[in-house]
Amino acid sequence: MSTLQGYTQAFAGGVSEGWTTPYPHAVGTRARDSAGNEYVFCEFEGPLAPESIVSISSAYVAQALTTTSRGMVGTTPDYAKLGQDANTPTMHASYQWTSAMAGWIQIYGRAVVGIGGADSSPSDAA
Numbered sequence: 001m002s003t004l005q006g007y008t009q010a011f012a013g014g015v016s017e018g019w020t021t022p023y024p025h026a027v028g029t030r031a032r033d034s035a036g037n038e039y040v041f042c043e044f045e046g047p048l049a050p051e052s053i054v055s056i057s058s059a060y061v062a063q064a065l066t067t068t069s070r071g072m073v074g075t076t077p078d079y080a081k082l083g084q085d086a087n088t089p090t091m092h093a094s095y096q097w098t099s100a101m102a103g104w105i106q107i108y109g110r111a112v113v114g115i116g117g118a119d120s121s122p123s124d125a126a
Contacts, residue, residue, distance in 0.1 A: 015039060015077040018101040027060040027102060037109030040074065043102045051113050052076045054105060062105045074105040078112035 011031050012024035029041040042056055045063040054062040054076065055069035065073065076097070097103055 015104045015106070018044075018097040018103040020100055020102075023102050030107075031104070033109075035109065037106055037111070039104040039106050041102060042074075042105045044097050044099055046099050048076050048097045050076055051078045051111075053113050056105060056107070072107065074107040075111045075113050077104065077106060 011029075013019075015033070023041070025041045027041055027043055031039050031041075033039070040056065040060060042054075042060045042062040045061050048054065048062065048064065052075065053065040054074050055065050056062050056072040056074055058071065062074065062076075063069075
């Protein structure tokens, strides 16, 4: 008979952390912050920046959302949750998670996200 484990009370790092193997948590682990936002620990496929919208596969692999994505949707932490703002010059370089990493993806709660790019409007990207 399987043994049930209690709810994990402590989590490594914060939402801005990215880890390489060995990961501090099992992929698929869920956690809540003090504001009630919910996160799931995912592996990353491709580079992800703050405020990116991602799709999450059944194996808990997060990748940038595309027009053909299927599955759960979440977001990488926004600048405020990273303790920064979008005007910090090094933000995009210093908070770029790569495909060799894993980290927390927000799946519930209040979040700021960005869609579109320099050459498109948000409605085009949506």
